Amino acid sequence: MTVILKQIFQLLKLLNSETGTHQIAWGVALGFVLGMTPVFSLQTVLVILLLLFLRVQIGAALLAAFGFKFIAYLLDPVFHEVGHAVLSNAGLKPTFTTLYNMPIVPWTRFYNTIVMGSGVLSLALTPVVFFASLFLIKKYRKNVYEKIRHSKIMKAIKATGFYKLYMKYEEFYG
Amino acid sequence: MAKTEKKIKKKGPIRTEAIIPILILVVLFGLYFKYYFDSHLRYGIAYGATQAHGAEVNIDRLKTDFLAPSLSIYNIQITDKSDPEFNIVQVGEVRLQLLWDALLRGKFVIPESSILKIQSHSKRKRRGRILPPPAKSSAKGQVEQAAETTISQLKQKNESNILADVFSVAGGTDVKDQLKKMENEIQSQQKIKKLGEELKVKEKQWKQKIDELPDESELKQLVKKVEGLKIDTSNPKALQASLKSVDAVYKEARAKYKTIEGAKKSLSADIKKYEDEYKSLENLVKADIQGITEKLNIPSLDPKEINKMLLGNLVAAQLGNLYRYKQAAEKYMPTKTAEERKAEKEEQALTPTERAEGIDFRFPKKKSYPQFWLQKAQISSSSKQGQAGDLSGTLANLTNNPKHLGLPATFDFKGGFPHQKILDVEGNITVDHTTDSPEEKGFVKVGSFPVEKNVLTRSDDVELGYNKANGSSKIEFLMKNKSLQLSSQSLFSDIDYYSSAKKPKVAELLAGVTKGLDNLDLNVRARGSWDDLSLNINSNLGQKLAAAIKAQISGEIAKARAQVKNHIEGLINGEKSKLKGQLAKIEQQLGVSLQSREAAIDSVKKSVDEKKKSATQKEKKKIEKKAKDKLKNLIKGIKF
Numbered sequence A: 001m002t003v004i005l006k007q008i009f010q011l012l013k014l015l016n017s018e019t020g021t022h023q024i025a026w027g028v029a030l031g032f033v034l035g036m037t038p039v040f041s042l043q044t045v046l047v048i049l050l051l052l053f054l055r056v057q058i059g060a061a062l063l064a065a066f067g068f069k070f071i072a073y074l075l076d077p078v079f080h081e082v083g084h085a086v087l088s089n090a091g092l093k094p095t096f097t098t099l100y101n102m103p104i105v106p107w108t109r110f111y112n113t114i115v116m117g118s119g120v121l122s123l124a125l126t127p128v129v130f131f132a133s134l135f136l137i138k139k140y141r142k143n144v145y146e147k148i149r150h151s152k153i154m155k156a157i158k159a160t161g162f163y164k165l166y167m168k169y170e171e172f173y174g
Numbered sequence B: 001m002a003k004t005e006k007k008i009k010k011k012g013p014i015r016t017e018a019i020i021p022i023l024i025l026v027v028l029f030g031l032y033f034k035y036y037f038d039s040h041l042r043y044g045i046a047y048g049a050t051q052a053h054g055a056e057v058n059i060d061r062l063k064t065d066f067l068a069p070s071l072s073i074y075n076i077q078i079t080d081k082s083d084p085e086f087n088i089v090q091v092g093e094v095r096l097q098l099l100w101d102a103l104l105r106g107k108f109v110i111p112e113s114s115i116l117k118i119q120s121h122s123k124r125k126r127r128g129r130i131l132p133p134p135a136k137s138s139a140k141g142q143v144e145q146a147a148e149t150t151i152s153q154l155k156q157k158n159e160s161n162i163l164a165d166v167f168s169v170a171g172g173t174d175v176k177d178q179l180k181k182m183e184n185e186i187q188s189q190q191k192i193k194k195l196g197e198e199l200k201v202k203e204k205q206w207k208q209k210i211d212e213l214p215d216e217s218e219l220k221q222l223v224k225k226v227e228g229l230k231i232d233t234s235n236p237k238a239l240q241a242s243l244k245s246v247d248a249v250y251k252e253a254r255a256k257y258k259t260i261e262g263a264k265k266s267l268s269a270d271i272k273k274y275e276d277e278y279k280s281l282e283n284l285v286k287a288d289i290q291g292i293t294e295k296l297n298i299p300s301l302d303p304k305e306i307n308k309m310l311l312g313n314l315v316a317a318q319l320g321n322l323y324r325y326k327q328a329a330e331k332y333m334p335t336k337t338a339e340e341r342k343a344e345k346e347e348q349a350l351t352p353t354e355r356a357e358g359i360d361f362r363f364p365k366k367k368s369y370p371q372f373w374l375q376k377a378q379i380s381s382s383s384k385q386g387q388a389g390d391l392s393g394t395l396a397n398l399t400n401n402p403k404h405l406g407l408p409a410t411f412d413f414k415g416g417f418p419h420q421k422i423l424d425v426e427g428n429i430t431v432d433h434t435t436d437s438p439e440e441k442g443f444v445k446v447g448s449f450p451v452e453k454n455v456l457t458r459s460d461d462v463e464l465g466y467n468k469a470n471g472s473s474k475i476e477f478l479m480k481n482k483s484l485q486l487s488s489q490s491l492f493s494d495i496d497y498y499s500s501a502k503k504p505k506v507a508e509l510l511a512g513v514t515k516g517l518d519n520l521d522l523n524v525r526a527r528g529s530w531d532d533l534s535l536n537i538n539s540n541l542g543q544k545l546a547a548a549i550k551a552q553i554s555g556e557i558a559k560a561r562a563q564v565k566n567h568i569e570g571l572i573n574g575e576k577s578k579l580k581g582q583l584a585k586i587e588q589q590l591g592v593s594l595q596s597r598e599a600a601i602d603s604v605k606k607s608v609d610e611k612k613k614s615a616t617q618k619e620k621k622k623i624e625k626k627a628k629d630k631l632k633n634l635i636k637g638i639k640f
Helices: A002-016 A021-036 A042-053 A058-087 A090-100 A113-149 A152-159 A161-173 B016-035 B037-053 B142-159 B162-170 B176-181 B187-212 B216-228 B236-295 B303-332 B338-348 B504-515 B540-637
Strands: B057-065 B070-079 B087-097 B108-110 B112-120 B372-381 B390-399 B409-417 B422-432 B439-451 B454-458 B462-466 B469-480 B483-493 B497-501 B520-529 B532-539
Touching: A002 A113, A021 A042, A021 A058, A021 A113, A042 A058, A042 B016, A058 A090, A058 A113, A152 A161, B016 B037, B037 B057, B037 B070, B187 B236, B187 B540, B216 B236, B216 B540, B236 B540, B303 B439, B303 B454, B303 B469, B303 B483, B303 B520, B303 B532, B303 B540, B462 B504, B497 B504, B504 B540, B520 B540, B532 B540
Parallel strands: B108 B372, B112 B372
Antiparallel strands: B057 B070, B070 B087, B087 B112, B372 B390, B390 B409, B409 B422, B422 B439, B439 B469, B454 B462, B462 B497, B469 B483, B483 B520, B520 B532
């Protein structure tokens, strides 16, 4: 429970920071791909490398991956259906046969219906997730965050010794 | 107040600050692989090989290359478990070139490799460490158990020390006292007593049973009853009534006959059983003589037995080695089961397999390697390279999945080790695990090799062996499933025998035998399954030793054997003939009583048959007469 609460606070902190909106949105999008992938495979390594080398919010990616993992679990039957449809497509069979016989490529486990289904759907939905995140972050900062910041409760909290202590902690340890 | 504005530098899409830590990481990895990986791998391989071999395996140096994937191992020393001061094999260099295409598929394929500077039986700098033997698994396979039994039986033969027994008897042994003490152990005597007691009880039972049978007077009365019956043939009705009364007597007689017949059959079966038991006594007596003879350590002078005793250990070592190699081949080159093969076929046929999560699609494999495949290793060694041997050969298609590869592993070699005086070595071994019936076959020939000290027999009284000799050997074998076919011919020459014995007569005999035996041959033929191995060990040593012993002390041995035979037969023969007499008496007495009853019942049967026959004849004639009369009247009545 503490871990989940910590993750929620981290997300709120991220949202309330001055970190670039695009970075968070890309983080959520890449986290979405990570969360949808059912097993640790070559594409997971690729996404992690992208997270390391591109200026995207790693925290957002990890939180998104954590969140989408639960949704992905529920979507497994859909992934299976999509993956099955793609893999049993006669027109694609020569391509898959070639990929299957290539070095390294089989390590992606593309021949698994859920891996293929989640891969196809997550790739197709990445732009959607990116723009949706962008939109929601902007809305949140404009409406929700500003309202909370200026609310009486927030002002009362900010006046407490505990908050000051927290701010001191933040100053030293970030 | 000048307003200072901090200009925030816009950051690009690449996380440059991450590049340095990652670069540091890459450099650290690079440095590790450059300076430490080889030594760690060397340690790992040496440790793994030591565990697998059961004795210390050392590797001096190891070098890997990642760009052109290759592995070079220098100076591999494999400790000889039986003599840790020496190595079984020492290999100067092994170069393995790996295939990138396979590595990227997570497989290890070695298309070409070289094994150089091979030495056999080289001296180690320090004594090799021997690991304690692994705890034996209680769940052994049938074949494994059978093989171990066969090998241990041979070793037992070697330890049985027939020669010591021979010479002990040669000194003159009186076994009378020992025989008296062993009388209780004579099985045949106990059996005779038991049979005699059984027969007495049976005799009583039979007498009682015969007494219960209808006696002769009873049967004679039946005859009289039949004879007294008058057949009324005046009319058919009266005739039928008369025949019915005859039938009633007949039925009574028949019931009595059945009782007597049943008793006769039962008695015959019992008699036969005891006759068979009596016959089996002969074998029991033979077994008693053999058993007591063995217990008294009176040896046989069978050259085959002497060969097994003297040379059993050498053969056991050969068989043991062969079996260990077979086990290793089965462990590292397993044959897949039919189910596994079926799964592989399904893989080719694009059939989806159910998985815990989703389904794995299988596409036709155009190119697939087994997990490990040593395509070809060229063995090349020259005696010009220090202590190494002159050896050339090829090791091909060594794999962990022979069925997948479909090619048998082959190993052929030729050469010698002049420094170790091992010359004219040649061999060809094929390990075919590609089918459901795994097969290992081949031959190994060594033209000449030095033989170290070997004890042929050792006891308190006598010791025989040789300090050194020169040997040559050829072994051919075929192992298929559980069966083994092996034929080996070995010849030992320039033998430096040694012998010692407490008794001068024995010492003289041994010296005489070894003096005339310049060449010792040993021919072994083994056929059959590991649990029923027909083993034939032939050697001129056994023959010559048996002949020499026969010439000098066969009289003593024969005397001791005869003593045992006479003693047992003396004990048994009286009891045996008594039993035979008892059996004959019962057969005669009971048989006679039964015979008289049988004769009586036969006469009843005869009288009934005659009575019935005469009545039937009379009636027949009467009917014929009537028919004739009626025919006559009919002819008279017809007027033309």
